[in-house]
Amino acid sequence: MTRPTNRRLPRVLGWILAYGLLPAAAAQAEGLAAANDAATPDPGKSAAERTVVEHRVVPYETLDEIADRYGVTVKELEAWNKVLKRQPGTLKAGWELKVRARVVPPPRRKITYVVRSGDTWQEIAAKHNVPEGDLHRWNRGVARQFKAGQKLVVYTNPRPVAARKVASVEPIDPSGEGLGVSVTPRVFDVPAGGVSIGTPNRGRLSGGVQLPESDLYKVRRPEEAWGSSHTIREIQEAIAGFRDASGFDGELVIGAISLEHGGRFRPHRSHQSGRDVDIRLPKRRGADPKSNDPGDIDWDAAWKLVEAFIAQGDAEYIFLDYSRQRRLLEAAKRAGASADTIEKAIQYPRSRSTNNGVVRHAEGHLIHIHVRVQCPRDQARCES
Numbered sequence: 001m002t003r004p005t006n007r008r009l010p011r012v013l014g015w016i017l018a019y020g021l022l023p024a025a026a027a028q029a030e031g032l033a034a035a036n037d038a039a040t041p042d043p044g045k046s047a048a049e050r051t052v053v054e055h056r057v058v059p060y061e062t063l064d065e066i067a068d069r070y071g072v073t074v075k076e077l078e079a080w081n082k083v084l085k086r087q088p089g090t091l092k093a094g095w096e097l098k099v100r101a102r103v104v105p106p107p108r109r110k111i112t113y114v115v116r117s118g119d120t121w122q123e124i125a126a127k128h129n130v131p132e133g134d135l136h137r138w139n140r141g142v143a144r145q146f147k148a149g150q151k152l153v154v155y156t157n158p159r160p161v162a163a164r165k166v167a168s169v170e171p172i173d174p175s176g177e178g179l180g181v182s183v184t185p186r187v188f189d190v191p192a193g194g195v196s197i198g199t200p201n202r203g204r205l206s207g208g209v210q211l212p213e214s215d216l217y218k219v220r221r222p223e224e225a226w227g228s229s230h231t232i233r234e235i236q237e238a239i240a241g242f243r244d245a246s247g248f249d250g251e252l253v254i255g256a257i258s259l260e261h262g263g264r265f266r267p268h269r270s271h272q273s274g275r276d277v278d279i280r281l282p283k284r285r286g287a288d289p290k291s292n293d294p295g296d297i298d299w300d301a302a303w304k305l306v307e308a309f310i311a312q313g314d315a316e317y318i319f320l321d322y323s324r325q326r327r328l329l330e331a332a333k334r335a336g337a338s339a340d341t342i343e344k345a346i347q348y349p350r351s352r353s354t355n356n357g358v359v360r361h362a363e364g365h366l367i368h369i370h371v372r373v374q375c376p377r378d379q380a381r382c383e384s
């Protein structure tokens with residue numbers, strides 16, 4: 001199974017949505033040029049210098065807040081978005097508003113915050129730069145006196161970051177040619193800006209992105225499921241590919257990735273830079289989900305999972321205890337994989353210390369695999 005380069009377009013769209021890189025011509029085509037007529041003086045950038053951003057309205061957000069966020073006025077927002085004129089006084093969550101921004105903060109993101117002991121509503125609101133009232137409204141079912149471990153919905157509101165650069169944007173092919181027409185691209189809206197710094201064993205995570213909840217998988221602990229933008233996209237795309245290719249409809253549990261800012265993450269040695277993800281191997285139908293018995297693992301599905309990550313193209317290693325690799329190899333054979341594919345994919349039957357195969361021995365990885373995603377080529381601070 002190969003998945004052609006259908007990743008490229010969604011990724012670029014993600015950048016655009018996040019950072020408003022629509023070229024001036026496209027902005028005009030969107031009818032935004034008319035906005036220049038709005039009789040509002042511009043103290044900072046001239047209209048031509050502004051950045052076009054699409055802002056997705058979050059629940060309970062107000063027009064005043066949106067205007068403040070981008071250094072524009074409510075009048076301007078109304079001039080640029082017909083929907084606001086058609087329905088005055090209405091602002092619905094999920095609406096995409098066009099903004100010619102003077103200031104471009106990172107996009108607001110929906111995350112799952114897990115309460116730690118000693119946290120207060122006020123502190124959590126302040127930490128994410130949101131009104132405390134909104135925090136309560138997003139979490140109506142949650143008692144005022146919460147306990148550690150309580151999960152809260154938060155729409156973060158990052159402040160502008162100076163000199164946040166978009167280093168490389170791959171060119172868009174607007175014709176869509178070469179995107180592999182036979183593949184149904186699944187578009188994952190992954191926030192840009194999550195970057196790995198340093199190595200997996202000694203590193204950190206800047207602008208971390210939390211793996212969102214999904215019907216493709218289950219996230220065991222959201223507070224441990226932060227990765228680079230690249231990693232989060234790879235996980236979602238590979239698992240979507242796995243589901244399509246295998247038809248496996250059982251539970252797939254995602255364990256540790258990294259902490260929100262990366263760094264030391266006990267008891268793991270790695271998992272520090274947002275590039276490592278533990279995935280519990282798929283179980284046979286009817287097996288006890290907590291079982292450690294290798295006989296309860298659906299090795300055919302496990303091979304499809306490994307294959308999907310390899311096909312995705314950016315799995316540097318997939319760690320699996322050597323004692324389990326024979327079962328994986330047999331499943332690959334049953335699936336009709338070629339000898340060449342298997343040799344490239346799996347270390348076994350070569351010794352557990354050889355530098356062969358994407359699937360490598362690592363002690364203790366008996367019922368889960370640990371995928372390490374490669375550094376993106378354009379990120380110099382990410383180290384292998």
Ligand SMILES: [Zn+2]
Nearest residue numbers: 276277278370
């Ligand atoms: Zn691990």
